[in-house]
Amino acid sequence: MRIGVLTGGSDCPGLNAALRAIVRKGVQSYGDSVVGFLDGWDGVLHDRALELDIPAVRGTLPRGGTILGSSRTDPLTAPDGPRRIAETLRNRGVDGLIVIGGINTLTAAAVLADRHGVPCVGVPKTIDNDIHGTDYTVGFNTAVTVATETIDRLHTTAESHKRVLVVEVMGRSSGWIAVHAGLAGGANCVLVPEFPFDLDRVCGHVESRFQATYSPIVVVSDSALPASGEVDLTGLSGIGEWLGREIERCTGHEARTTVLGHIQRGGTPTPYDRWLATRFGLHAVDAVHEGDWGAMVAVHGASVERVRLADAVSRGKRVDASLYADNEIFFG
Amino acid sequence: MRIGVLTGGSDCPGLNAALRAIVRKGVQSYGDSVVGFLDGWDGVLHDRALELDIPAVRGTLPRGGTILGSSRTDPLTAPDGPRRIAETLRNRGVDGLIVIGGINTLTAAAVLADRHGVPCVGVPKTIDNDIHGTDYTVGFNTAVTVATETIDRLHTTAESHKRVLVVEVMGRSSGWIAVHAGLAGGANCVLVPEFPFDLDRVCGHVESRFQATYSPIVVVSDSALPASGEVDLTGLSGIGEWLGREIERCTGHEARTTVLGHIQRGGTPTPYDRWLATRFGLHAVDAVHEGDWGAMVAVHGASVERVRLADAVSRGKRVDASLYADNEIFFG
Amino acid sequence: MRIGVLTGGSDCPGLNAALRAIVRKGVQSYGDSVVGFLDGWDGVLHDRALELDIPAVRGTLPRGGTILGSSRTDPLTAPDGPRRIAETLRNRGVDGLIVIGGINTLTAAAVLADRHGVPCVGVPKTIDNDIHGTDYTVGFNTAVTVATETIDRLHTTAESHKRVLVVEVMGRSSGWIAVHAGLAGGANCVLVPEFPFDLDRVCGHVESRFQATYSPIVVVSDSALPASGEVDLTGLSGIGEWLGREIERCTGHEARTTVLGHIQRGGTPTPYDRWLATRFGLHAVDAVHEGDWGAMVAVHGASVERVRLADAVSRGKRVDASLYADNEIFFG
Amino acid sequence: MRIGVLTGGSDCPGLNAALRAIVRKGVQSYGDSVVGFLDGWDGVLHDRALELDIPAVRGTLPRGGTILGSSRTDPLTAPDGPRRIAETLRNRGVDGLIVIGGINTLTAAAVLADRHGVPCVGVPKTIDNDIHGTDYTVGFNTAVTVATETIDRLHTTAESHKRVLVVEVMGRSSGWIAVHAGLAGGANCVLVPEFPFDLDRVCGHVESRFQATYSPIVVVSDSALPASGEVDLTGLSGIGEWLGREIERCTGHEARTTVLGHIQRGGTPTPYDRWLATRFGLHAVDAVHEGDWGAMVAVHGASVERVRLADAVSRGKRVDASLYADNEIFFG
Incomplete structure (x- = not known):
């Protein structure tokens, strides 16, 4: 043939x-x-x-x-x-x-x-x-591996400085990379498009993490959104940067955003x-x-x-509530 | 509780x-x-x-x-x-x-x-x-990853020198690491305990690889055995070293054996x-x-x-014929 | 004591x-x-x-x-x-x-x-x-290693899509990470604060790279500046994003910027x-x-x-002309 | 030209x-x-x-x-x-x-x-x-990196089991890889050809490490020799295996030898x-x-x-006493 x-x-x-x-x-x-x-x-x-x-x-x-x-x-x-x-x-x-x-x-x-x-x-x-x-x-496995290695590296900065570290990962309308890398990397909060987030709860996790140990790491899918609806990303690189600013505003802690971008899809x-x-x-x-x-x-x-x-291809595959609940156990 | x-x-x-x-x-x-x-x-x-x-x-x-x-x-x-x-x-x-x-x-x-x-x-x-x-x-996933990275490294030696490279991986009575790392690492022959091997066929793969391109890499589970039955490993580190010597004997090509050992079970x-x-x-x-x-x-x-x-635990899980056949497509 | x-x-x-x-x-x-x-x-x-x-x-x-x-x-x-x-x-x-x-x-x-x-x-x-x-x-060696691994990953995207890839690395008033990672990662243009850049020449390297093979990778220190003087970074994440937009404007090719940020200073x-x-x-x-x-x-x-x-500490150590010239051989 | x-x-x-x-x-x-x-x-x-x-x-x-x-x-x-x-x-x-x-x-x-x-x-x-x-x-830098990553992986086995772990690295008549990877990997004893070793002292380091914390890791150049002179390696893969057996004999602790071999010279x-x-x-x-x-x-x-x-090329470059003394601080 x-x-x-x-x-x-x-x-x-x-x-x-x-x-x-x-x-x-x-x-x-x-x-x-x-x-x-x-x-x-x-x-x-x-x-x-x-x-x-x-x-x-x-x-x-x-x-x-x-x-x-x-x-x-x-x-x-x-x-x-x-x-x-x-x-x-x-x-x-x-x-x-x-x-x-x-x-x-x-x-x-x-x-x-x-x-x-x-x-x-x-x-x-x-x-x-x-x-x-x-x-x-x-x-998918490679993207999760790259994202997790990045979160691993950020932990040492989190241990040494008082800063909220926000990591924006890819996920066009689904949160698979975020939930896998967030669980594997030991993130303190993971936000995905399947479950619109409440900013006050996110800030609560940030505060309780600071109290318990050292700086929190927040992983966010680039398609995640707050439950309160659309946000204005004009002049921002994406939802990660927006989230960092909002966390700074409501907690008073300095926040730094890392946007993983294309390195998730490259390499061996x-x-x-x-x-x-x-x-x-x-x-x-x-x-x-x-x-x-x-x-x-x-x-x-x-x-x-x-x-x-x-x-x-009839519909997109989404992160379900049970998998997300497993992530939530490690929030805060 | x-x-x-x-x-x-x-x-x-x-x-x-x-x-x-x-x-x-x-x-x-x-x-x-x-x-x-x-x-x-x-x-x-x-x-x-x-x-x-x-x-x-x-x-x-x-x-x-x-x-x-x-x-x-x-x-x-x-x-x-x-x-x-x-x-x-x-x-x-x-x-x-x-x-x-x-x-x-x-x-x-x-x-x-x-x-x-x-x-x-x-x-x-x-x-x-x-x-x-x-x-x-x-x-298991970590062990396969370590073994594959080792095979990746050996490819460059295989390209630069005319030598058969034998890699002995772990697998107490099963060949899972060998078939996964062999497939992922691009091995030219993979030997597992589930399918006793024929030394002449192994040497045939070695020869045909040499003819087609550069030196062959042979992956062998530490519990693999030839179809001809038990072998005498006295004074040898294991089946990998035995195999290297036999391949040298029957093909005339120099062979080097790497025994992965404990690094397959260590690290992050x-x-x-x-x-x-x-x-x-x-x-x-x-x-x-x-x-x-x-x-x-x-x-x-x-x-x-x-x-x-x-x-x-009623019986061990073994590599089946269909998975092994997928490996065999890349032999030689 | x-x-x-x-x-x-x-x-x-x-x-x-x-x-x-x-x-x-x-x-x-x-x-x-x-x-x-x-x-x-x-x-x-x-x-x-x-x-x-x-x-x-x-x-x-x-x-x-x-x-x-x-x-x-x-x-x-x-x-x-x-x-x-x-x-x-x-x-x-x-x-x-x-x-x-x-x-x-x-x-x-x-x-x-x-x-x-x-x-x-x-x-x-x-x-x-x-x-x-x-x-x-x-x-320093770790930061260069992280930056180089990122550039390695971006090469595969560069090979598969027609896009200029800009990587912004750290370097507060010196270009050491950029010149080392750029040389080791095979960048097609490296911009550092020690040598203010000419945007037209950068775009020339981008074009000649596209002609010779596949998409170019441009590495830029976060403190690099054009020879024409200060730039307005209002609403931008930094010089990398600015550069990506300027390259798009003058070459017509799509550009994507990756900002490495804190992962350069984290991890083992x-x-x-x-x-x-x-x-x-x-x-x-x-x-x-x-x-x-x-x-x-x-x-x-x-x-x-x-x-x-x-x-x-009497003055900062800077990249000298001879080292930068070694980078330039690989431009375009 | x-x-x-x-x-x-x-x-x-x-x-x-x-x-x-x-x-x-x-x-x-x-x-x-x-x-x-x-x-x-x-x-x-x-x-x-x-x-x-x-x-x-x-x-x-x-x-x-x-x-x-x-x-x-x-x-x-x-x-x-x-x-x-x-x-x-x-x-x-x-x-x-x-x-x-x-x-x-x-x-x-x-x-x-x-x-x-x-x-x-x-x-x-x-x-x-x-x-x-x-x-x-x-x-050289790549070989040291591969050897160090291997020692890193063995540390977790050392923490979990009571076993002496011997790692044989390359070094034809010089101990450069051993001293660099031993220092970087946190080895508890490093043996090189420049300084013939005393087996009793090696066993002393092994014992004191067991007492202080967990299992020791001993790094040995493949050309290292005891001060007592030549050893009989018949039937052994090399000095690493010999050393493992001698340590077992004189301390009573189980020992495992890993021979790094060709992976030190391969890969990216x-x-x-x-x-x-x-x-x-x-x-x-x-x-x-x-x-x-x-x-x-x-x-x-x-x-x-x-x-x-x-x-x-007039003579080989050797590890000097001062560098080796830096390694010795971490022995035991």
Whole structure:
């Protein structure tokens, strides 16, 4: 068979590991050839691609980013998009397309597969971990690890100076990185979009932490909001900076905000992400050979299985109350 | 309530994180007191213990090892063991005992709970990951991470010199560390006790790797064996050194063996292990309050649930053929 | 003898390693006792201190921050400061005071020693590395390592997306972290306060990098300025954000700024910083026993020697043209 | 000009960083061309080489090993070696040869430059740090960092179990890695070849450490020996294993030996090693353009300068008594 593959959306660690696994499995186990489209869906729309053989993916396992490039191009809103996608695949002789992406990229794959007959199989990747039907997505473990290491480093400043330390982590409409890194890093308060926060309670945790021991560390998702509603972020870098100022105002303690930003999605993937990406890649090739279009590979415990793309992207996966309650035990 | 806790067997990263979570949850959420027995079951047999309040566990989240100490003492073989265990707990006013351990420590807990009426709840920890009923055990993720980082480092030597590099990793009767670190580290051959190996095939992978690119890296569990049966390890550090010599003999290529040893179980736990240990600790306290004796906390996907200790320790969890087949795709 | 010690200024990795060495050397080699003043000069002014014996410093070698706390209190501007300092030391029976600090803290020590007869010996620490007479200061190597690891992570985003990545690192009036981390991290442009930058040339490097390969990474000290003079940072987090906007304006490429902030001064010290801090601590105790007041320990190559505090703090140490020229070879 | 370059001896982190710097400086600043000989002196003897332009070295800065390969071939003992070396360089039009290597590789360069008129400039690299005239060699800082991280990990096992932990580190006839990593890692005894050890004193340190706190960690160079003379290592992996057995015998405590081996020379270089290798590479190109044959680049403090190759290799650089005495303060 001839397999196509693309990586869409923001880059994250583990994409190259998945590409390498697809090529090794396709070429060695099945005798396939593999073509990689450049810059996500954009490369399929405009027929920009390169052949991926085994030497092309050698040495890429520990490397972050994606050798194919990426983009946020949406083939569903591009003029005549689905037809052009199908045409490129036909012209290239592609029998099945493995789409590695987050919720937007995979939503397009679901629609193309289910409504336009495009032979797609999905691989979920996003540091946000907000995709249903899989325990984890590729890139999430690395992002949590980077965020936790940062919180570890801030503890020593917290011990030595009297300052509230606010850490803003990523999480587009979900708080997965915040709750995991907050729990693992020993944060004294964790704020996520799923549970709008009460500023007075946050300040209460800050005060009680100061009383019990040393300076508090507050972790906040960049999409978290107070229960009182929208806030004006004009002239601010984001909710983290806003929160730092409000905490200063209501507690009188100096606050410093660190915005983690892009370093959460860069660098070498953790061993878990390499393992997950590799196994996802291997099993996606099996799905192509079974013609299981519209499927997404997913991890359940230690097993890689399949779910339907359409279900996985039907709504965002959110932090539930029970997990958040586990975080709250360590507040203050 | 009054909660007892012990850590048994070999130390591993995440034990302190579990202890901290037990104390925080017990004291803050339930108003419990917590007593920690020293050196595993030995501390219960001889009534050696210390009170664990919140200051006692402060700052321990990122620290490996266990502040309680550990031992391999088996209360079932100790003279009059079960009675002495029960007596210490009664004298100390302990309502429930949280037993953090590997397969031997938890087997004792299962027998004491089910046959002797000792109120035990189990928390699975071992770098070997060989306990049934849970996707992962505390310490495994860290061990895989250390092993993978070592393999990463060896790749550069493999690229610069013509030598077979053999890495011996831990795995008492199971190959979990080997298959995970081997896959994540890009090993060219992975040998585990579940699948006795054929030396000629190993040498074949070594040769084909040399032909395709640069020097091969072979990962071997310290309990792996050739299909031809037992080997004589007299005067050798272990199977890794034996394998290196045999590969030299049959391929003519120089081989160097690295034995990872204790560094796999030391140091700061990874964020995943801290998260897992913390959630296990929290949920074990709930189990105590529900009087769910003979239960073990377990992780299934992203959820912490409960299984029966007796089932979990009834037999070792082994690497299955499907996971090993995923490794084999990258051999040679 | 009785030795006093304090840590002043911002915290940085290695302070505890120095304290531990002072206690070990003083107590074991000389039979001294050691008293640690809390929160820098503030603790001497107000006579707040704790006894430091060997158990008090056990386990602190790898821990960032300072167990003594720190402050920016200046004893020279405090009312009747020098007299109160001398009085506390006399009342406590302190024969010599080891002052661990950056340029402000050590300037006070120099004045107190040279003009007021206070028996001070200095140990240079600051992530900024801006103290004369020593090759390096405690904390600098760790800060460079953290900054370089961040740049490493950003390279993968640079490879996958078309964006200018700006990294703002610390450096109060000197560019040491920027030039070291920029060189080690493979930055495509490095801007430091010693050499005011020309925005057009920066944009030229950005363009030529895009043409040659993938997205550029620009490292900027938080005290760097354009040659055209002061800039208006109202509503901006700092020069990094300003630079990102200007690059967007003049090149048309999207830019993202990461502000490293406090994580550069937190966490476990690198082995080099532990080694340096330990040797500085040991040799400072020797200086006390020789009554070498007004001396500062310093590293020259692999040797620890002594210089005069007054010389060391007489002016800031700056990046010279030859070192900056080495960076420039990799611009664009 | 036309510059040749080779990397000889064992691989170590930072070689690629040096090659990249040589190419960037030569091509960009001087308009040179660069040819890289394969596998050390072997590639010059047999005229095996590849052109090194800027794309050839792109992305290699953080990668360990050497893209040129290496060998221990000695051109002075090869038949008609010096003449063949000169001939290859002449045929290739090479004006100057940059030799990156340890003591053996650089000894050959010194002889070829001084006695045979071969235009050589040296760059010192070796994890052993045993080359005179330079504070540090490329690769040493990374080796110390890896060794220290390992000792850090073993501390948690030492805290949890009653066992003597012996760590064998590299150091061919010098103890630099041992004294640096031992000091930075908080070892309780450090044994180096420069100071033959007394087993009874070692066992005394072991006992006193057990009494004071928890289990001791003993760091030993693989070339260290007891003062009593040679030992029989038949059937043992090395001096570390021998020492573990002797400590068990004389103290009765269980001992475990970890042999670090090749991981000390693999993996990504630390920021310091990248900085050093880069600056060495840049300055070596200057030396070539000045025709300073027989020179070696060297670091003195923060400056890169030049010394004579012949002096640098005239004898090994050894750990001196003062540095070792600093280690001894922490024994026991």
